[in-house]
Amino acid sequence: METTIRKQALFLCGIFGLFLGVSFAFPGTQQKNDFSLTAESGLIEGNRLEPGPVARLVLRYACQRRAPEHTLGIRTSFAPELLLASSMLYSWRWNGRLDYATEINTLPVNFKLHAGALTLASSRYREYTYRIAEARIQTQFALSRQLMLLPGGGVKMQFFSGRGDEGVTSVPLESILFYRFDRKKNIALGAAWEKYFVDGSGESGVRYSPVIRFEYKGRMLFSLGYQYYIYRGALYQGREHRLRFNLGAMINRQVSLLLNGSLIFLPSSQELRTEQENVSGLGERSNIYLKTVYDLTEQSDLFFKYIYERDRFKNDYKSFSWQVLVGLDYVYGGR
Amino acid sequence: MKKIYFILILAGIALAQTSASVEREWSDLNRGYHQLKEAYDRERAQLDTLLARIDTQKENPNRDEASLKVLMAEGLQKSALVEKTYEELARMEKRLLRLRKILYRYYSARIDSLSGVLLKTEPQNRSAMEKKLALLRSRRLYVSPWIPEISFNLKLIHGISLKNADSTERKIYRAYLEGALRDVDSSLTVIRQKREELTGLVKLEQKSKTFLADIEDVYAFDDVYAGGASPETAGKTEAANTYTGNVDRNGTPEEPSPFIFSLSRLNRILLKVDGRSTVDGNVDSLSTESYLQALGEGQKQLQQLRNDILSRLKGN
Numbered sequence: 025m026e027t028t029i030r031k032q033a034l035f036l037c038g039i040f041g042l043f044l045g046v047s048f049a050f051p052g053t054q055q056k057n058d059f060s061l062t063a064e065s066g067l068i069e070g071n072r073l074e075p076g077p078v079a080r081l082v083l084r085y086a087c088q089r090r091a092p093e094h095t096l097g098i099r100t101s102f103a104p105e106l107l108l109a110s111s112m113l114y115s116w117r118w119n120g121r122l123d124y125a126t127e128i129n130t131l132p133v134n135f136k137l138h139a140g141a142l143t144l145a146s147s148r149y150r151e152y153t154y155r156i157a158e159a160r161i162q163t164q165f166a167l168s169r170q171l172m173l174l175p176g177g178g179v180k181m182q183f184f185s186g187r188g189d190e191g192v193t194s195v196p197l198e199s200i201l202f203y204r205f206d207r208k209k210n211i212a213l214g215a216a217w218e219k220y221f222v223d224g225s226g227e228s229g230v231r232y233s234p235v236i237r238f239e240y241k242g243r244m245l246f247s248l249g250y251q252y253y254i255y256r257g258a259l260y261q262g263r264e265h266r267l268r269f270n271l272g273a274m275i276n277r278q279v280s281l282l283l284n285g286s287l288i289f290l291p292s293s294q295e296l297r298t299e300q301e302n303v304s305g306l307g308e309r310s311n312i313y314l315k316t317v318y319d320l321t322e323q324s325d326l327f328f329k330y331i332y333e334r335d336r337f338k339n340d341y342k343s344f345s346w347q348v349l350v351g352l353d354y355v356y357g358g359r
Numbered sequence: 360m361k362k363i364y365f366i367l368i369l370a371g372i373a374l375a376q377t378s379a380s381v382e383r384e385w386s387d388l389n390r391g392y393h394q395l396k397e398a399y400d401r402e403r404a405q406l407d408t409l410l411a412r413i414d415t416q417k418e419n420p421n422r423d424e425a426s427l428k429v430l431m432a433e434g435l436q437k438s439a440l441v442e443k444t445y446e447e448l449a450r451m452e453k454r455l456l457r458l459r460k461i462l463y464r465y466y467s468a469r470i471d472s473l474s475g476v477l478l479k480t481e482p483q484n485r486s487a488m489e490k491k492l493a494l495l496r497s498r499r500l501y502v503s504p505w506i507p508e509i510s511f512n513l514k515l516i517h518g519i520s521l522k523n524a525d526s527t528e529r530k531i532y533r534a535y536l537e538g539a540l541r542d543v544d545s546s547l548t549v550i551r552q553k554r555e556e557l558t559g560l561v562k563l564e565q566k567s568k569t570f571l572a573d574i575e576d577v578y579a580f581d582d583v584y585a586g587g588a589s590p591e592t593a594g595k596t597e598a599a600n601t602y603t604g605n606v607d608r609n610g611t612p613e614e615p616s617p618f619i620f621s622l623s624r625l626n627r628i629l630l631k632v633d634g635r636s637t638v639d640g641n642v643d644s645l646s647t648e649s650y651l652q653a654l655g656e657g658q659k660q661l662q663q664l665r666n667d668i669l670s671r672l673k674g675n
Contacts, residue, residue, distance in 0.1 A: 272567040
């Protein structure tokens with residue numbers, strides 16, 4: 025356990041060190057800071073932990089330094105969450121992320137480095153703490169005006185409990201060919217591969233999938249992505265279909281409607297996974313997020329969020345929840 | 360201190376001379392280029408006629424081999440000449456492009472510095488300075504990329520002076536300027552509409568990204584390549600080269616700065632908006648942000664042209 029915590033601490037120190045290093049490397053660059061505050065309140069229903077009203081406050085800070093060839097951005101958010109039910113429950117989530125991008129002027133290559141960590145923690149149930157830390161390199165090679173190759177990869181560490189004794193380290197790699205039909209339509213085709221190792225047990229597995237994603241940007245935004253995952257290895261052997269969609273439309277000058285969703289299906293003949301065998305997916309899972317945004321002022325938005333989530337595992341465990349949240353977004357520092 | 364002033368004055372004179380010589384070279388070369396282009400077109404037409412004659416002779420069963428040989432030799436000679444003229448044209452084109460860039464930068468720098476000085480100038484001296492500024496702006500427009508498709512002649516507009524024209528000329532010029540003004544105004548209206556539409560789209564994209572980031576709180580970086588890695592940044596560099604027109608014959612992008620928006624490209628965008636022209640692949644390859652930036656730059660330049668036309672209409 026100590027080793028895991030040490031690894032995590034080292035990783036975070038590395039990210040911080042990198043941020044400081046690059047900050048000092050480009051001291052005379054343009055800087056843009058954003059600070060946003062979001063407050064939400066609503067209801068959680070279904071058979072989740074503790075159904076009831078929820079109040080959530082999100083503080084998000086984004087800072088971007090920009091030089092002609094380099095961009096360095098740090099994004100972090102902290103969200104304390106209070107569930108007001110039969111017994112008081114509060115939890116918090118912290119998401120820190122560092123993005124660094126550079127362009128090589130002489131070559132049509134673009135290089136990006138993302139590093140970050142996310143913690144979801146609850147005050148009472150330490151077993152529900154989830155942590156993730158990841159570093160990723162993303163490169164872009166412009167092959168022509170319309171065709172681009174996007175190879176990328178990194179290291180990801182996930183911890184499924186507050187004690188940090190259940191964890192998975194994985195190495196995801198992917199290579200995508202991006203083709204722009206015109207200014208409005210583009211398609212991405214490629215393959216993703218991920219090798220994962222269970223901390224402590226020495227067990228390992230691999231999952232891979234073809235990737236296809238279509239995007240349309242006209243009077244409205246639309247994107248649809250599909251992946252067919254194949255799992256091999258000691259942990260789990262199976263397949264799953266994943267569909268991701270994203271829709272955005274402006275109803276009028278002030279009102280926008282945004283819809284995001286992710287649907288995971290298992291082939292019918294296949295046995296559903298148990299919760300313990302969870303690696304990076306959770307059996308059959310669907311979630312749909314709908315957000316209506318009203319522009320109040322240049323700096324602030326009022327929004328309504330509708331969230332629907334549904335999980336299904338082996339041994340008849342089913343879970344679904346829906347939330348209606350009303351919130352206010354305030355951005356300090358300009359958009 | 361005196362020495363420094365002396366050096367500065369000398370440097371100023373040297374710089375002024377340089378810009379004057381560049382202007383002269385640009386003007387001479389431009390004239391030469393158009394003359395050579397005419398000669399090239401003429402030679403090309405002659406070569407086409409010659410080739411047609413050779414083809415007719417070849418198809419004739421009772422052809423005279425000796426005269427065919429003469430024709431072919433003549434064709435070969437003509438073809439070599441056309442090739443040579445083309446090479447010369449390409450060389451001049453390259454040099455013109457370079458000079459145009461130098462002059463554009465020079466005029467832009469002068470305009471920027473004069474605009475700064477103008478604010479601090481006393482009102483009585485302002486008029487002369489404003490005239491100088493207008494002259495510099497019209498010169499800059501002249502070295503901006505050529506507008507072949509717009510229905511009015513930019514060169515002619517810059518040559519019009521109502522002050523020195525007689526009554527008939529004034530009438531014709533006025534009608535021409537008013538027509539050009541209407542054309543510019545209609546283009547500006549289309550650009551404004553298009554910009555408004557695109558600004559909405561960019562805003563929507565931003566909201567969508569924020570929403571995705573909220574959801575990614577759960578998925579962290581699971582979706583980096585699917586959502587966040589759209590090649591906007593790389594597209595910008597590429598697009599900058601695309602709409603500045605700074606791409607040479609081999610397709611190698613040249614230095615993209617200073618940002619010169621090609622009005623001819625803008626013209627294509629406008630025509631495309633109206634559905635009057637064929638699809639321009641290069642315009643389509645721009646990312647939304649770059650396209651918006653391009654429209655903004657185009658609007659600025661058209662606004663400048665509008666001011667120029669207005670000032671000529673007033674007789675300045």
